[in-house]
Amino acid sequence: MTLARHDIPYKIYVRHIYRIRSTMVSIICFGNQKGGSAKTTSAINIGASLAAEGRKTLICDLDPQGSCSLGLGVDSYQLPVTMYEVLCKDTRPDDAIVQTAIDNLALLPSNISLSAAEFELISAIRREEIFKQKITTVASNYDFVVCDLPPSLGILTINGLAASNQLIVPVECEFYAMAGIKTMLQLRDLVTTRLGHSVETRFLLTKYDSRTRLSAEVEDMVRKNFGDAVFTNLIPRAIRVAEAPSHGSPVTQYAPTSKASIAYRKLVKEEILRIVG
Ligand SMILES: Nc1ncnc2c1ncn2[C@@H]1O[C@H](COP(=O)(O)OP(=O)(O)OP(=O)(O)O)[C@@H](O)[C@H]1O
Numbered sequence: 001m002t003l004a005r006h007d008i009p010y011k012i013y014v015r016h017i018y019r020i021r022s023t024m025v026s027i028i029c030f031g032n033q034k035g036g037s038a039k040t041t042s043a044i045n046i047g048a049s050l051a052a053e054g055r056k057t058l059i060c061d062l063d064p065q066g067s068c069s070l071g072l073g074v075d076s077y078q079l080p081v082t083m084y085e086v087l088c089k090d091t092r093p094d095d096a097i098v099q100t101a102i103d104n105l106a107l108l109p110s111n112i113s114l115s116a117a118e119f120e121l122i123s124a125i126r127r128e129e130i131f132k133q134k135i136t137t138v139a140s141n142y143d144f145v146v147c148d149l150p151p152s153l154g155i156l157t158i159n160g161l162a163a164s165n166q167l168i169v170p171v172e173c174e175f176y177a178m179a180g181i182k183t184m185l186q187l188r189d190l191v192t193t194r195l196g197h198s199v200e201t202r203f204l205l206t207k208y209d210s211r212t213r214l215s216a217e218v219e220d221m222v223r224k225n226f227g228d229a230v231f232t233n234l235i236p237r238a239i240r241v242a243e244a245p246s247h248g249s250p251v252t253q254y255a256p257t258s259k260a261s262i263a264y265r266k267l268v269k270e271e272i273l274r275i276v277g
């Protein structure tokens with residue numbers, strides 16, 4: 001039964017709301033229509049950094065490219081069920097979730113079979129909220145659920161947005177940095193108006209190269225456009241980041257002293273845990 005303000009004394013009502021809020025799991029999705037903006041890298045490394053802080057974290061791969069699995073050393077092609085079966089069949093998320101080699105970090109993997117979901121879900125009832133319904137059944141087992149979205153604006157991205165209370169848009173400090181952001185935000189607004197579900201949005205500057213003027217210009221432009229919604233910490237470009245997936249490990253584990261690893265951990269400690277922890 002849901003308690004309404006007029007049913008009970010104010011103090012009890014406030015305590016009731018506080019309890020709901022403080023036990024609410026944070027579901028964070030990483031989205032940007034622009035390919036290669038570091039959505040997957042950020043999802044994996046922020047997920048691993050949250051886990052390293054002792055927060056039970058589940059990474060959900062909503063991208064048929066299956067890069068989260070690769071980056072976490074999980075061979076999703078050897079698994080009997082993955083995200084596809086969770087969204088399109090009767091499979092429960094618990095049956096598809098696997099523990100990673102990292103303490104406190106679990107993965108709901110995907111692979112190319114998930115690309116069929118774009119077509120198969122077309123006729124499903126409340127197709128935009130299937131992931132939300134499914135993930136709700138396990139979310140309370142975790143402190144954080146992190147979702148990696150594909151670089152497209154289809155039904156998988158809509159499902160990720162509809163399930164999340166936070167959207168982080170990684171922005172690559174490169175030419176065309178703003179491409180993809182506008183359409184991503186339009187889709188987020190559509191989810192808000194159509195489904196009545198709002199998502200708090202933040203921006204993360206990635207692949208920042210302090211030697212180039214372009215990176216500084218992109219940073220200026222993004223901060224001017226989105227102000228306080230841009231994380232103060234940014235992620236520098238570092239060669240070790242590109243090497244890490246082939247070792248099946250987040251860079252924060254593979255090369256903990258890399259400047260990108262230090263930046264991801266600092267971002268989590270100084271901002272993410274303070275804002276949504
Ligand atoms: N800080 C960084 N320094 C150097 N390389 C990086 C950094 N972040 C990401 N990369 C590299 O950039 C490429 C794209 O990153 P990633 O796969 O995370 O982007 P994405 O937004 O998930 O891409 P897609 O849109 O295809 O899903 C990868 O090769 C990754 O290793």
Ligand SMILES: [Mg+2]
Pocket residue numbers: 039040041063065067148149150
């Ligand atoms: Mg990706």
